[in-house]
Amino acid sequence: AFLLAVYFRGMNFKEILSLTEAYLHSGKRLDLSDIPVPKIDKHSTGGVGDKVSLVLAPLAASLGLAVPMISGRGLGHTGGTLDKLESIPGFKVSGSLTRFKKQIRRIGVAMFGQTEELVPADRKIYALRDVTATVDSIPLITASIMSKKLAEGIDGLVLDVKVGNGAVLVEQQQAEILAKNMMKVGQAFGKKVVAYLTSMEQPLGLKIGNWLEVEESIECLQGGGPDDLKELVVELTAEMLLLAGLVKKKITAHRKCRQALQDGTAFKKMLQLVRAQRGNSQFIRNP
Numbered sequence: 001a002f003l004l005a006v007y008f009r010g011m012n013f014k015e016i017l018s019l020t021e022a023y024l025h026s027g028k029r030l031d032l033s034d035i036p037v038p039k040i041d042k043h044s045t046g047g048v049g050d051k052v053s054l055v056l057a058p059l060a061a062s063l064g065l066a067v068p069m070i071s072g073r074g075l076g077h078t079g080g081t082l083d084k085l086e087s088i089p090g091f092k093v094s095g096s097l098t099r100f101k102k103q104i105r106r107i108g109v110a111m112f113g114q115t116e117e118l119v120p121a122d123r124k125i126y127a128l129r130d131v132t133a134t135v136d137s138i139p140l141i142t143a144s145i146m147s148k149k150l151a152e153g154i155d156g157l158v159l160d161v162k163v164g165n166g167a168v169l170v171e172q173q174q175a176e177i178l179a180k181n182m183m184k185v186g187q188a189f190g191k192k193v194v195a196y197l198t199s200m201e202q203p204l205g206l207k208i209g210n211w212l213e214v215e216e217s218i219e220c221l222q223g224g225g226p227d228d229l230k231e232l233v234v235e236l237t238a239e240m241l242l243l244a245g246l247v248k249k250k251i252t253a254h255r256k257c258r259q260a261l262q263d264g265t266a267f268k269k270m271l272q273l274v275r276a277q278r279g280n281s282q283f284i285r286n287p
């Protein structure tokens with residue numbers, strides 16, 4: 001009843017902020033303040049074939065950022081990063097906060113899900129939205145995404161708001177309202193937030209499906225892969241480097257990203273990530 005009420009009546013900004021805080025305070029937060037590198041993350045509202053996180057997280061970590069990425073499962077018709085990661089045999093997306101923090105300190109990246117410790121309210125409501133047809137609600141999306149990102153202890157965030165007939169929000173105007181709401185919530189918590197609206201009028205890349213998307217991500221991490229995927233990964237990762245202040249110019253950031261994809265640096269980080277989360281790295285080496 002609550003979800004339907006929010007879905008049909010909407011919320012004003014103060015209510016959206018309160019809902020986000022309620023989600024956030026339903027669990028603990030990662031405290032990464034003693035890790036001496038910029039902590040920056042990216043989140044997408046989801047689309048068809050959107051495998052950006054699988055490439056971007058290891059790429060960004062290989063360039064000196066800490067990426068404490070809390071992802072979600074499939075929602076509506078869009079795939080979930082956690083489900084894609086779990087298609088790597090052995091890969092674990094749950095664990096204790098202490099373990100993830102140790103991993104972020106050691107290799108600069110962890111990719112995990114909401115747990116009993118971390119934003120448990122989003123974990124439950126996310127699953128409920130999926131089965132009550134209340135996914136495409138701007139207040140519910142805002143609280144879901146921003147509570148996860150605020151629980152990560154990040155300094156900055158890049159948002160990829162998908163728009164088009166394969167996205168959760170089809171209309172550009174709605175996507176803009178969502179982007180602005182998420183930026184305002186982030187800023188209310190003192191975070192640097194940048195938002196992109198990117199097209200979901202066609203699938204991203206050529207492969208769709210959990211393992212197939214891992215496969216295409218590996219191609220991209222080895223310097224190949226389709227151009228649309230590569231372009232979006234490079235643009236969003238470059239924005240993360242700029243937010244962190246690690247580079248001054250977008251063009252330099254682009255060059256660094258392309259080079260790390262080309263020379264195997266990002267791929268090596270992917271292997272470290274998979275091993276750290278108990279995945280079988282043979283499947284990454286030889287998909």
Ligand code: IUR
Nearest residue numbers: 045046072141144145168
């Ligand atoms: N990703 C999330 O974490 N939450 C949402 O509501 C959507 C995408 I849509």
